[in-house]
Each structure stands twice: as structure tokens, then as C-alpha cells.
Amino acid sequence: MTTPILVADQLAVRFETAEGPVKAVDDVSFSVRQGEFLSIIGPSGCGKSTVFNVIGGLLAQHDGTVRVGGELIDGPHKSIGMVFQEESTFPWRNVVDNVAFPLELTGMARDKRVERARHFIRMVGLDGFEKRYPGELSGGMRQRVSLARTLASEPKILLMDEPFAALDEQTRLLLGDKVLQIQQQLQQTTLLITHNITEAVQMSDRILVMTYRPGRVKRIVEIDLPRPRTSDIVGSEAFGRYVAQVWSDLREEASRGLKDEEEHMLHEAQP
Amino acid sequence: MNAAARHAVSRFAPVATGVACVVLFFCVMEAVIRAGILSEYIVPPPTQVLAAFGEVVTQEHIVRRFFLTIGECLMTGVMITVFGVAGGVLLHRYKLLQQATETWVAALAAAPVVLAYPLFMVIFGRNAWTIIMMGFVAALPPVILKTIEGLAGTRKVLVNVGRSFNLSASQQFWKIMLPAALPTIFTGIRLGLIFGLINVVGVEFLINYGGLGQLINDLAERYDLPGTYAAICFVILVSVVFFMTLEKIERWLRPVN
Numbered sequence: 001m002t003t004p005i006l007v008a009d010q011l012a013v014r015f016e017t018a019e020g021p022v023k024a025v026d027d028v029s030f031s032v033r034q035g036e037f038l039s040i041i042g043p044s045g046c047g048k049s050t051v052f053n054v055i056g057g058l059l060a061q062h063d064g065t066v067r068v069g070g071e072l073i074d075g076p077h078k079s080i081g082m083v084f085q086e087e088s089t090f091p092w093r094n095v096v097d098n099v100a101f102p103l104e105l106t107g108m109a110r111d112k113r114v115e116r117a118r119h120f121i122r123m124v125g126l127d128g129f130e131k132r133y134p135g136e137l138s139g140g141m142r143q144r145v146s147l148a149r150t151l152a153s154e155p156k157i158l159l160m161d162e163p164f165a166a167l168d169e170q171t172r173l174l175l176g177d178k179v180l181q182i183q184q185q186l187q188q189t190t191l192l193i194t195h196n197i198t199e200a201v202q203m204s205d206r207i208l209v210m211t212y213r214p215g216r217v218k219r220i221v222e223i224d225l226p227r228p229r230t231s232d233i234v235g236s237e238a239f240g241r242y243v244a245q246v247w248s249d250l251r252e253e254a255s256r257g258l259k260d261e262e263e264h265m266l267h268e269a270q271p
Numbered sequence: 272m273n274a275a276a277r278h279a280v281s282r283f284a285p286v287a288t289g290v291a292c293v294v295l296f297f298c299v300m301e302a303v304i305r306a307g308i309l310s311e312y313i314v315p316p317p318t319q320v321l322a323a324f325g326e327v328v329t330q331e332h333i334v335r336r337f338f339l340t341i342g343e344c345l346m347t348g349v350m351i352t353v354f355g356v357a358g359g360v361l362l363h364r365y366k367l368l369q370q371a372t373e374t375w376v377a378a379l380a381a382a383p384v385v386l387a388y389p390l391f392m393v394i395f396g397r398n399a400w401t402i403i404m405m406g407f408v409a410a411l412p413p414v415i416l417k418t419i420e421g422l423a424g425t426r427k428v429l430v431n432v433g434r435s436f437n438l439s440a441s442q443q444f445w446k447i448m449l450p451a452a453l454p455t456i457f458t459g460i461r462l463g464l465i466f467g468l469i470n471v472v473g474v475e476f477l478i479n480y481g482g483l484g485q486l487i488n489d490l491a492e493r494y495d496l497p498g499t500y501a502a503i504c505f506v507i508l509v510s511v512v513f514f515m516t517l518e519k520i521e522r523w524l525r526p527v528n
Contacts, residue, residue, distance in 0.1 A: 057435075058431055058435070075437075076435050076436070076437050080435075082431075084431065086428040087428070088431075088432050090447070090450065090451075091451075092450045101436070102436055105436060105438070105442070
């Protein structure tokens, strides 16, 4: 078995709220192998994005450790490239300058970085849009610009937090294809945070199912579907079985989440 | 009507309506004055004002005065940009300072600073610096306030993108926060320049020194009413052109939303 490139060990995060401390994540441990596609799935409020922030080094106050290639990390790390859920392109830069941003930080000459940026723009299928500004692009295209910008920094691990959450289902499936294609082309180790079961099954080698608050590891499901994959796989019988399996794990947690939310609203509505 | 014609009508109709309203207003004024409802010794008829325009332009050195006033405004603009943006950045950086002074800065924006002109004359003398400094003080608050607003309004996800790329605090400011805040900061500078122009012309009038404001004062003291109103109309035209130019620059600076 390949050595893990990323190891998260006993992660725990507690937030202080007006109603007292809330344990968002508790005892979350997992590892990701080189070139593997791992998805973390869970109901709303289970702490998925908190795990994303801890691994990306954006949340300093946590228990447990994160190691990349054996190195303990305690902040943003050059080996980890992040793609965010919210639209995160720079509106004042055109596509090529957005994608070249991490290369600019390394001091690379303009000609060279533009050429490099064009390579990643082609990879995400946006050639011809290099001079456009984000305001002239659709939501899906903007997310592809963000993805290309992160890939341009050539991270060892691609960390994505529900990057297609704001897109419609068809665009989401097609962009899933694009991500799969890139992941397979670059043998890119990828960690995807999502609440979408079909997206997780379509792309992943393994799926980590989290419990509702506090977020713990409920189960890790191996997805043994052939690669290379495309969105065509969603019609297969095996795909359906995996979706059902993940949903059976997730259903109980999602119901707990829903109930908890209803109780909270009732409590708030009381005089 | 085809689509192109409809587009042309929808594009030019508001401008044409605006011009028609102004022309109508002048026609009504002309009629009211000619009918003796308004005394023409207090308000000259628009046709007389129009006729005085040529005289004002040729005999009163209006071009030189125009450039003098614009020069004072540009100097004010440079100063409010440098000190206003720097002040806004400073207040945004040090929250205690912001909490302590923001209300005062906002109050200053609403204060009739022009009344303090005697003090400025004592400090700077009866020269262009009094005018520039009065414009500067009046125009500074919107730049400071809009700089704070722009920096505070930088979307968290953009800051997080910067953090994920391990940017230093200085890189975070120059490469993310400042460019993200620029459209809002420019709105502040535009507002500031408008306040500045009003105050520059106003103080020129009050201290009877400099460009267009002094011209209005001179003509009023000579009781040349058509000339006075022609000069006032010229200042209004300058303001409109000034405002439209700033809007164009703002649009040019803000590529695509």
C-alpha cells in the first residue's frame, strides 16, 4: 500500500457560542494516499468545512495534528492548494492574471507565467477566455478559473470545499468530469468536501462519512468503480448501489441534523 | 420601429428629455421675467444671460480662471487621495483609533467647514493655499470613510485565498485588500472631489481671490447681473463635466462587475 501523503490525527474543534461551547468536530482521523481522491461527506452542520479549514491551515485553534508528507503543519502550507465554496476569483484581474497569481508570487517572469497560466486555462477548458474578467463569466466558469489558479501553484494536495455547490446539477456533473479528467491526468491527490452523494461517488476512491454534530468519522466507504471515470457512470448499477450505501449511512445523521434544527427554531420562537 | 432604432431611442431619450426640461425651464423663466412677475433687475432673462456669455468668455479671462480653479481642485484631489486613503488605511488597521475617531470624521463630513475660512486666511494668508486647504478639509472625510468601508468590505473568501497562498501581511494588503477596496475608495475620492470643487469655488468667492469664484464675486460687485448669472452657469457646466469625467474614470477603473 502507498504511504499516506496526508494524515489527520484526532482532530477536534470547539467553538464558543452564546449558548456555551459547541464541539464542532471530535476525534476525526483519516489519511489520504498519494494520487487518491477522497471525499468527506456529511449533513449540514457536521463540521465538514471546519475540517477543510483545519487541513488548509486557516483554523489555528484545534486539537489533533495534520501532517503532510510527515511534516507537521500549523498554518497554510505550500503543498496544499485550496478551492473554496464561494466565488473566489479576483474581479480586478482577467482570467490569465487570476490564474497566474500564484506564479507572480514566486517572482516568475511575466512571459513565462502567462505561458504557464495558459496551460492551466486550457486544462480547465477555458481557452479563448484569457482576457475576460470574472464579471463576464458564468458561475461554473469562475469556479474553473479558481481551480486553474490553485492548480497553477502545483500543490501536492488539492483541497476543495463544495466547489460546485452553487451550480446547477448538469453543470455540476460536467465540471465533475473536468475535475476527474484533471485529477487523472495529473495524478493529483484530492480531498473533496461535499454534501452531494452522487458527486462523491462519481469522483472518489474512498468516501469518509461524518456524523452530525459533533462531526466524527462514521464510516469510510471504498468506491470500487473503474477508472477513468466520467459522468456516464451515474447510470450504472454499481453506482446506484454505492449511492444507496452512502445514503443509508447518511440518512440517520441528516435526520438528526434536521430534528436538531427544528428544535432549535422552536426554542428560539418561544417567548 | 426596428430593434436598432428602439435601442437608439432608449439610449438617447433620457438625455433628450433632460435637455428639453432645462430648455423648458429657461423658456418659463424668460416668460415670467418678461411678464414682469420677476424683476429683471434681480433675475435677468435667460436670453440676456446667454448674450453675456460671450462677453464673460472674451473679456474676463475665463480660460485662465478656469485653469486656476481646476488646478486648485486637482491639488485638493491629490492631497485627499494621499492623506485620505492613508488615513483610512490607518484607521482600518488600528481598530481602537477607528472607534475613537470615526464618528468625528463622519461629523466633519456634515459640518459647514466653509465657515472656518477666516481662520484659514489667518493661517495661510489670502492666497491659493487657503482655498486648497479649505477644499482639502471639506473633501477629506468621504475619502477616509469610504477607504475604511472598502477595506472592511473585502470579501472574507478573498482574504482566505491570500492566506491559502501564504501571503505576508504586506502582500495581503497590496495584492488583495487594496485592489478589492479600490472601487469603493474611488467613490470616496469622487465624492471628495465634488465637495472640493464646491468649497474651492465658494472660498474663491468669499475671499475674492483666484479663479471662477472670484469672477462671480467681481461681476456681482459690479452689479453686472447677466454676467454674474453667465459665470454661475459656467461653473455649473464645469461641475457637470467634472462629475461626468469622474464617472467615466470610475467606470474605466472598474473593469467588469
